[in-house]
Amino acid sequence: MSVDQTTVAKIASLARIKMSEDELARMAPELSQILDWVEQLGEVDTSQVEPMTAVIPNTLRLRDDVIDADPLTGGDKRDAVLANAPAAEHGFFGVPKVIE
Amino acid sequence: MTELTELGVKAIRDGVAAGDFTAREVAEAHNAAVAAAGELNAFIVTTPDHALAAAERVDADRAAGKQLGAMAGVPIGMKDLFATKGVQTTAASHILEGFTPEYESTVSQNLWNAGAGMLGKLNLDQFAMGSSNETSYFGNVISPWRHKDGGNADLAPGGSSGGSSAVVAARIAPAATGTDTGGSIRQPAAFTGICGIKPTYGRCSRWGVVAFASSLDQAGPMARSVEDCAVMLGAMAGFDPKDSTSLDLPVPEWEANLSADLRGKKVGIPKEYRMEGTDPEILESWERGKEWLRDAGAEVVDISLPHTKYALPAYYIIAPAEASSNLARYDGVRYGLRDLPDGAGLQDMYAATRAEGFGDEVKRRILIGTYVLSAGFYDAYYNQAQRVRTLIARDFEKAWAQCDVILAPTTPTAAFALGDKMDDPLAMYLNDVFAVPASLAGLPAMSVPAMLNGDGLPLGLQLIGKAFDEQGVLNAGLAIQQRAGFDAKPEKWW
Numbered sequence: 001m002s003v004d005q006t007t008v009a010k011i012a013s014l015a016r017i018k019m020s021e022d023e024l025a026r027m028a029p030e031l032s033q034i035l036d037w038v039e040q041l042g043e044v045d046t047s048q049v050e051p052m053t054a055v056i057p058n059t060l061r062l063r064d065d066v067i068d069a070d071p072l073t074g075g076d077k078r079d080a081v082l083a084n085a086p087a088a089e090h091g092f093f094g095v096p097k098v099i100e
Numbered sequence: 101m102t103e104l105t106e107l108g109v110k111a112i113r114d115g116v117a118a119g120d121f122t123a124r125e126v127a128e129a130h131n132a133a134v135a136a137a138g139e140l141n142a143f144i145v146t147t148p149d150h151a152l153a154a155a156e157r158v159d160a161d162r163a164a165g166k167q168l169g170a171m172a173g174v175p176i177g178m179k180d181l182f183a184t185k186g187v188q189t190t191a192a193s194h195i196l197e198g199f200t201p202e203y204e205s206t207v208s209q210n211l212w213n214a215g216a217g218m219l220g221k222l223n224l225d226q227f228a229m230g231s232s233n234e235t236s237y238f239g240n241v242i243s244p245w246r247h248k249d250g251g252n253a254d255l256a257p258g259g260s261s262g263g264s265s266a267v268v269a270a271r272i273a274p275a276a277t278g279t280d281t282g283g284s285i286r287q288p289a290a291f292t293g294i295c296g297i298k299p300t301y302g303r304c305s306r307w308g309v310v311a312f313a314s315s316l317d318q319a320g321p322m323a324r325s326v327e328d329c330a331v332m333l334g335a336m337a338g339f340d341p342k343d344s345t346s347l348d349l350p351v352p353e354w355e356a357n358l359s360a361d362l363r364g365k366k367v368g369i370p371k372e373y374r375m376e377g378t379d380p381e382i383l384e385s386w387e388r389g390k391e392w393l394r395d396a397g398a399e400v401v402d403i404s405l406p407h408t409k410y411a412l413p414a415y416y417i418i419a420p421a422e423a424s425s426n427l428a429r430y431d432g433v434r435y436g437l438r439d440l441p442d443g444a445g446l447q448d449m450y451a452a453t454r455a456e457g458f459g460d461e462v463k464r465r466i467l468i469g470t471y472v473l474s475a476g477f478y479d480a481y482y483n484q485a486q487r488v489r490t491l492i493a494r495d496f497e498k499a500w501a502q503c504d505v506i507l508a509p510t511t512p513t514a515a516f517a518l519g520d521k522m523d524d525p526l527a528m529y530l531n532d533v534f535a536v537p538a539s540l541a542g543l544p545a546m547s548v549p550a551m552l553n554g555d556g557l558p559l560g561l562q563l564i565g566k567a568f569d570e571q572g573v574l575n576a577g578l579a580i581q582q583r584a585g586f587d588a589k590p591e592k593w594w
Contacts, residue, residue, distance in 0.1 A: 003471070011467050011470050012467060013451075014470050015424060015454075015466050015467060016447070016450040016451045016454055017451060017455050017466065017467070018448075018452050018454070018455035019455065019463075027467065030525060031464065031467060031471070033525070034416065034468060034525060035468070035471070037413060037526055038413040038414075038416055038417055038481070038485075039413075040409075040410070040413055041413050041414060041481075041484050041485060041488055042480075042484065044484075044487075044491065046484060046490075049487045049490050049491060050487070050490060051483050051486030051489075052487075052489040052490045052493065053486075054345070055315065055493065055541060056302050056345075056347065058302065058345055058347075060344055061341070061348075070342070073203075073342075081202075081434075083202055084199050084201075084434070084436070085434055086433075086435075086436070086437070087438065093433050093434060095433055095446055096444060096445055096449055097445070
């Protein structure tokens with residue numbers, strides 16, 4: 001299925017990636033080519049098949065409900081959590097003003 | 101004195117243990133090789149002090165009579181997809197440039213616990229998305245191999261683990277970590293004449309590995325022999341409660357149980373892998389592989405994996421879908437790059453940051469993933485791909501009734517020149533046509549070098565095994581290694 005530039009602009013906005021008109025114009029045929037190619041999956045009769053959910057059968061484990069059980073990821077890690085933030089202020093992640 | 105950079109993992113470990121040389125000498129020799137190889141652009145950062153400190157601990161432990169680990173004294177390269185505490189971890193992206201983890205990935209920690217040291221963080225395709233190492237923000241890795249006719253065209257080392265394959269082939273590191281989502285260990289190993297194994301999904305913890313497509317991502321070793329891969333995989337693998345899909349199984353004694361005696365084993369040859377347009381020399385290497393395995397005592401049988409041709413298109417829905425979700429975390433708030441245009445609000449900041457921080461291929465995949473997961477298309481694309489994935493896994497299940505291990509080429513061609521496929525994403529994707537089916541089914545798979553082609557470039561053979569049967573894969577790989585006698589190496593030009 002081919003996608004036009006307007007559709008690519010819509011997807012880019014959903015994916016929160018800013019794109020110039022030039023980029024959109026370049027990306028549209030590339031994405032169309034890829035989507036045309038994956039279209040062949042429609043040939044496969046999958047009416048009797050469940051979608052794969054796990055390659056290796058595995059039940060999800062639960063851990064004991066203990067606070068700070070893992071010393072590495074447990075509490076009192078504020079500075080470590082903020083260490084790589086581009087704008088950490090007063091012990092918080094700083095962001096531009098959200099509410100007018 | 102032995103040229104220490106010519107030694108593999110096992111030879112270094114055993115030589116250090118025997119006192120033939122010190123771990124420090126080994127680290128120094130490799131640090132020097134790293135420093136002299138800038139032209140390959142294989143490292144994003146080098147960490148000679150890490151390698152030296154690890155070596156000194158091993159030498160001290162040996163002097164104190166302590167038991168040494170499985171990787172004691174072995175300096176390795178670490179793909180820059182593994183978080184390493186205090187050492188920049190970028191996934192070869194601009195968006196993570198400068199990111200310095202406060203924690204260590206489980207796999208790298210396991211390796212340090214086993215006595216290994218780190219030479220540096222290896223370049224890769226950005227977020228492991230690529231097959232030629234041309235999508236890195238930090239520039240292309242150049243393969244140490246060249247055409248034998250003396251042509252100077254720079255060749256691709258494969259991808260995404262291109263820094264890993266380049267340094268191991270160039271005798272800069274005896275081994276390196278790789279990760280494989282759809283061939284990213286096996287394809288670069290094949291392109292550079294080395295070995296690499298992707299274990300069963302869940303063997304190696306994904307904790308601390310920058311996520312690409314979580315249902316497919318698996319770490320594994322890249323080294324110059326099957327034995328070295330067995331040693332290093334043993335050190336990397338193991339149950340990790342911090343990874344919800346980690347296999348809660350003991351790690352088998354792969355190294356101790358290596359055996360090239362394949363009597364009683366059946367090797368399957370999937371007819372669907374004989375695709376139109378496959379290089380005749382690749383087909384020749386496949387024929388030789390069959391002969392070698394027969395010679396090792398195995399019976400060669402024809403099998404069918406009927407959904408093979410659908411594996412790649414299914415992969416290019418599933419992997420981008422997972423990537424679009426995983427990469428949503430790069431928002432310019434918690435870590436990494438922030439681009440905040442004047443007067444921009446939060447949403448504008450997200451969009452500007454991601455525009456600035458992601459490369460073209462990463463954007464392309466995020467957009468594909470966003471599209472196939474969007475309302476109205478989810479069933480037709482994503483669910484259909486996951487259904488096809490079930491059929492691909494079922495193909496392998498049926499094959500195991502007829503054989504113990506599968507032999508196939510690793511790649512459809514030998515290494516191509518840098519730049520050859522960059523303007524055609526689909527042509528690039530087709531590189532992984534033989535590698536992706538095993539990834540979709542979560543199976544262990546390995547590439548071992550088979551021969552040089554007419555241009556003097558390496559060709560690899562792939563072995564695919566049953567889930568949890570890395571041993572069967574390694575054993576068949578060993579049988580090929582012993583008979584192929586592959587000892588070619590790139591001539592040093594860097």
